[in-house]
Amino acid sequence: MRKFHLVTILLWLFVLIRFLLPLSLSPGATLITGSILLLASQQHFLIRRFRGSPFSPELPRSLSMLCNALFGTLLLLVTFQVAVEIIGVVSFLFRGEYLLPPLFVRYSLGVSAVSLAILGVTQAVRVPPVKEIEITLSNLPPEFEGYRLIQLTDLHLSRLFAERWAKQVVAKTNAQNPDLIVITGDLMDGTLEARKKDVEPLGGLRAKDGVFVIPGNHEYYYGYEGWMKRYQELGMRRLCNSHVRITRGLSDIVLAGITDSASGRFGLPKPDLDRALTGAPNGAPVILLDHQPKGAPAAARAGVDLQLSGHTHGGMVRGLDRIVARFNNGFVSGFYDVDGMQLYVNNGTALWNGFALRIGVPSELTVITLRGSR
Secondary structure, X not given: OHHHHHHHHHHHHHHHHHHHHHHOOOHHHHXXXXXXXXXXXXXXXXXXXXXXXXXXXXXXXXXHHHHHHHHHHHHHHHHHHHHHHHHHHHXXXXXXXXOXXXXXXXXXXXXXXXXXXXXXXXXXXXXXXXXXXXXXXXXXXXXXXXXXXXXXXXXXXXXXOOXXXXXXXXXXXXXXXXXXXXXXXXXXXXXXXXXXXXXXHHHHOOOOOOEEEEOOHHHHHHOHHHHHHHXXXXXXXXXXXXXXXXXXXXXXXXXXXXXXXXXXXXXXXXXXXXXXXXXXXXXXXXXXXXXXXXXXXXXXXXOOOEEEEOOOHHHOEOOHHHHHHHOOOOOOOEEEEEOXXXXXXOOXXXXXXXXXXXXXXXXXXXXXEEEXXX
């Protein structure tokens, strides 16, 4: 964590020296603006010191939105200024002159950074729109043609995504009249006591064949077993290296779920796909819930037909998604064909409140309709 704070300090210094000082603001305006950006660069340190932890910032919603907007502004200013420096270097190499942007361009970049950061935060905290997709499974029994399941993931219930937001998501989900609801991890950020009211609305989720849940990495940070029991109390069925058969007439589909790879750091059961699929009926389509998408090749080798994952938040910002993909075996958002298996990586119903910014990567409440081969 110290390295992270050092990096953000260096980013702030870069913006201060290469962007802010050349604006020629009054000393007072420079001091105030620089101080605000400095606080923004160190918000995670300050939160950990005074208001919770980086994984559970206990800030009021409005203050959390402001902190995220300021941090986003800093990162966007860094990005814009790097682009300016590249143009200057290219100009120097080809014309022998380091090109400096006029003052109005610098101010325009500043206004753009603030505006985009505000837009990014508002896009991040909204109740997600419904996203309808169809998935074709070659071995889908006719009885399951048109079967509708909803995937929720990465709700990160917290003071930013609190009880009121959760109630709206539940209402919107139930309005789709799903056959099945699956939640692929990271439901909350915080302790059982801190999130007591925020998770309560999840008990209102309704689907014909039930609501199923697997853990994400964040479940392990605040008492894995306590949270999994709480989900059961709210009417969800946990799938932790296990599966269930969903039946229509004489036909089945298999819904399997595994634990998260973070489990090993806490001495808890690691993901075990073989165990999860033991006893599954031969020939039935297998849908696997795995919070992190990077294990998809192993799932494909095990005969899984469809894997549903989250974790990446879609990369959050267009461009940044390429970096996020590198840490997730190349998978970050949308559909992938993995050795004949279909993988769908959900952008997330919400996202971690320590970086609540979405630009070009919308959140989603995902309605999946299953189709057989035509």
